Amino acid sequence: MASERREGRGRWLFVAGGVLVLAGVALTLPEGGEASPRPTTLGTVAATPRAVEVPAVPVERERVQPAVVDSIPEAATGEALSLALKEERVVLASGAVIQGIDADRPWVCTGERMSLSARVGGAAEPGAVVRWVWPGAETGAELQPGSRLQWRAPKHAGRYFVRFQVCRDLGGRRVGVLAEQVVSIDVRECGTTDADESLRLEVSQRGAGEFVFRAVTPGADKLNAYRWDFGDGTSAVTEEPTASHAYATQGMGAQESRGFTVRLSARDSSGKVRTATAFVQLRGQPPPDEPPLAILDFERARGATGDDGWRSGVTVRVPEGGEVTWGHVERLTVSWDDQVESSTRPWREVITVEEDLERGGFRGHVTVRPSEVSPTVKQVVDTLHGRDVSGREVELSWASYKSEARPPSR
Secondary structure, three states: OOOOEEEOOOOOOOOEOOOOOOOOOOEEOOOOOOOOEEEEEEEEEEOOOOOOOOOOOOOOOOOOOOOOOOOOHHOHHHHHHHHOOOOEEOOOOOOEEEEEEEOOOOOEOOOHHHHHHEEEOOOOOOEEEEEEOOOOOOOEEEEEOOOOOEEEEEOOEEEEEEEEEEEOOOOOOEEEEEEEEEEEEEOOOOOOOEEEEEEOEEEOOOOEEEEEEEEEEOOOOOEEEEEOOOOOOEEEOOOEEEEEEEEEOOOOOOOOOOEEEEEEEEEEOOEEEEEEEEEEEOOOOOOOOOOOOOEEEEOOOOOOOOHHEEEEEEEEOOOOOOOEEEEEEEEEEEEOOOEEEEEEHHHHHHHEEEEEHHHHHHEEEEOOOOOOOOOOOOEEEEEEEEEEEEOOEEEEEEEEEOOOOOOOOO
């Protein structure tokens, strides 16, 4: 089932999907006070299902002052969005908790994209899926399944609202809302001379603390002498528009997070200095002596097996004393120009289970079909999501397909 955007017409489609998110962070807004100096998450308002709509706290660059918002716009309320999606909204009691929403920047220029990522915890809810909904520019509502979202800012500056929900399909057009939060996003008119328009900084994460940065220039003007400030007291100068950096993660608790502001400057052919900024976030890893919640044994196919495509073996074992319930698989298709497409499907639709093992383990295979891997595709990455009996999130990832060679340039 491919990821789709729902635009308030036709039947309601209950799928889940996401977009690869650049590691990023804004600021946490303590209630009634100034922003905490430690970078954490984008300011949101908890919207645990109830009849009263709670306004979101706006996010500003650098120091954030919570603004008083009487109410969110009528078009952004849960009731209005459900009506636009032709759903019947049903609020349910639930143990699901939205722990926070992260963003790769505190505000965004008109027409640009902002990466959002939600973290869900609390009690496991069988059959629950997650999604983003927001008022559409030309339709009543737009919908993006999954915990990650690449939200494109409208063409006009202003304050916009995006809603993250944990839902359950109740049959027909009835949708049960288990938990939700509203994000208030500041969209600004940056102008053609703004640094965001002439130089952009993309971020990808390779490991627990390792990141790769890439400078992107929308124009054809070549830049040189790239100077990188990684925000942790270290810097570098490169001739190429890329740099990698490993942040120290030693001593971080499993629930601890640290944020850094990365700044890039480079000169164009006329000698003008252009700058760009990005945000990265580190999350603490479990202690090395803590047993894993699940163990993956993956054998990737090296070549297509006839018309069936690439069939790889997957074996998952859950150690004694644990138990995992699996929910969905998020598939990321990465092109050679680093563009990412994402789709999310129930895990048994992606993984063919040949044998059920104990405590949620299984043995089976996953297939990538030829129609999913055009010559422009570099890699297909699958992530299996689930939760253990205590509600902790369990994720296992593997590369179901990897191209052997880059296609020749035209």
